[in-house]
Amino acid sequence: MKQQQQRRQRPRRLGRLGTGIGWRPEIADAVEAMPGIDWVEAVAENLCPGHLPESLLRLRERGVTVVPHGVSLGLGGADRPAEDRLTALAERAEALASPLVTEHIAFVRAGGPLTASPLLEAGHLLPVPRTRDALDVLCENVRIAQASLPVPLAVENIAALIAWPGDELTEGQFLYELADRTGVRLLIDVANLHTNHVNRGEDPAKALAELPVEAIAYVHVAGGFERDGVWHDSHAHPVPDAVLDILTDLASRVTPPGVLLERDENFPEPGELERELGAIRGALERAATPDPAEERPTTGDASDSYDASHDSSGSAYARQRLALEQTALLSALVAGTPAPEGFDRVRLGVQSRALGAKRADVVAKVAPELPEILGAAYRPAFLAYAHGHPMSDGYRHDALDFAAHLLFGGQPGIPANAEGRRRLREWWLDRSGPAPRSQRPTARLARATRRVLLRR
Numbered sequence: 001m002k003q004q005q006q007r008r009q010r011p012r013r014l015g016r017l018g019t020g021i022g023w024r025p026e027i028a029d030a031v032e033a034m035p036g037i038d039w040v041e042a043v044a045e046n047l048c049p050g051h052l053p054e055s056l057l058r059l060r061e062r063g064v065t066v067v068p069h070g071v072s073l074g075l076g077g078a079d080r081p082a083e084d085r086l087t088a089l090a091e092r093a094e095a096l097a098s099p100l101v102t103e104h105i106a107f108v109r110a111g112g113p114l115t116a117s118p119l120l121e122a123g124h125l126l127p128v129p130r131t132r133d134a135l136d137v138l139c140e141n142v143r144i145a146q147a148s149l150p151v152p153l154a155v156e157n158i159a160a161l162i163a164w165p166g167d168e169l170t171e172g173q174f175l176y177e178l179a180d181r182t183g184v185r186l187l188i189d190v191a192n193l194h195t196n197h198v199n200r201g202e203d204p205a206k207a208l209a210e211l212p213v214e215a216i217a218y219v220h221v222a223g224g225f226e227r228d229g230v231w232h233d234s235h236a237h238p239v240p241d242a243v244l245d246i247l248t249d250l251a252s253r254v255t256p257p258g259v260l261l262e263r264d265e266n267f268p269e270p271g272e273l274e275r276e277l278g279a280i281r282g283a284l285e286r287a288a289t290p291d292p293a294e295e296r297p298t299t300g301d302a303s304d305s306y307d308a309s310h311d312s313s314g315s316a317y318a319r320q321r322l323a324l325e326q327t328a329l330l331s332a333l334v335a336g337t338p339a340p341e342g343f344d345r346v347r348l349g350v351q352s353r354a355l356g357a358k359r360a361d362v363v364a365k366v367a368p369e370l371p372e373i374l375g376a377a378y379r380p381a382f383l384a385y386a387h388g389h390p391m392s393d394g395y396r397h398d399a400l401d402f403a404a405h406l407l408f409g410g411q412p413g414i415p416a417n418a419e420g421r422r423r424l425r426e427w428w429l430d431r432s433g434p435a436p437r438s439q440r441p442t443a444r445l446a447r448a449t450r451r452v453l454l455r456r
Contacts, residue, residue, distance in 0.1 A: 017065060017218055017258025019277060028055035030270035039065035041260055045072055049095035068092040070103040075141045075155065076128035077107035078114055078323035086148040093151050100152045100217060102187045110330040114323035120330045121391040123359050129164035130174045133318040140315055142182045154185035154217035159195035159233035161351045165342030171202060172210025185217035190246040191233060195224060198231035204246045208253060218258030221247055221280055230350055236266035239276055244283040251287035334390040356386040367399035373423050374415055381414050403428040
């Protein structure tokens, strides 16, 4: 009986994707003009299904595949995936006629009802513990997502600065069991394998040897930089040879259906991006072609035959234990609470500063008026604010909360002059209400009159 319950069905095979690049608005024109681009990947949360960028629509018309890549589901978190986030991801897949969607094996928020504590947002992908509890919760969350999406799901291994104490599985074992139990595809990021090699001493070759390579949907390649012995997966630097070597190792084990270059900022000239794509193709060509007969059987699709009793047994307790662990860690990173036992406090400090810096950078992008109004004072003011004010509801609300903090009891002297304070107040008022304030002369006169009366 148990053997029958553990049988898997073969998933639908995905077509070959080829060589691709991460589509970003800053390089949209360059991507359209690049030769040899078979497909692109776009951050799902940055797309509106009813108002897709013209560049993506033109690529679709040319037959270029577009894959939405989610960053906010938090499949590795203790809570079940939110229905509205799953619906949004499904809508983007349908709007783009995508063959699959992708997300991350990570948690991005913690707290809330499971811990009777405030909800905290990381604004970043954080690693899950490689324990049986975390694996059970992740499998259940993945199956919930699979049931809500119109196309297959692939999940990505992430890079990490910190390691959980008490891991029970290696990364390869964790991913193998996840794919085996759920039938989910894998998005393998070889740059993240390199990051974890530098930061956590994990052997990329060992991870690849333990992976169910036949479950790979495609591969990410990206650059980063090393500082003080820590590798930062920046997606803003050239791809190093060490990452290309891992790609060659992977390609010697299985032919990946697709490989994609990621670049998120500090964009170089198009010619440099094309050279990096050429280096990626070269790394694939250096690999010995694997014998398909030697590849392991394809992992199955758990949606039809998987026995859910394994995950449901004790899952409520597993979720609560995981919730407490993740909340303690995230609180230490974003709210200044003591480090949980067993964690490297120095690494936690590095991660905490990195999270604050990323918040400052992203808020500056979603609300570019703030650094314009505050000038050089923006970044130090925001980092000081972030240290004692965790994010709880996304970057746009974070920008509003930061402005309100400065206006109503924050750092004195910021903005430094009355004109700056007026502009900041006007910006906050325009965006903090349910709708933008009217700019009609009569409405502006009424607002000015109210301000005069309030001052009196």
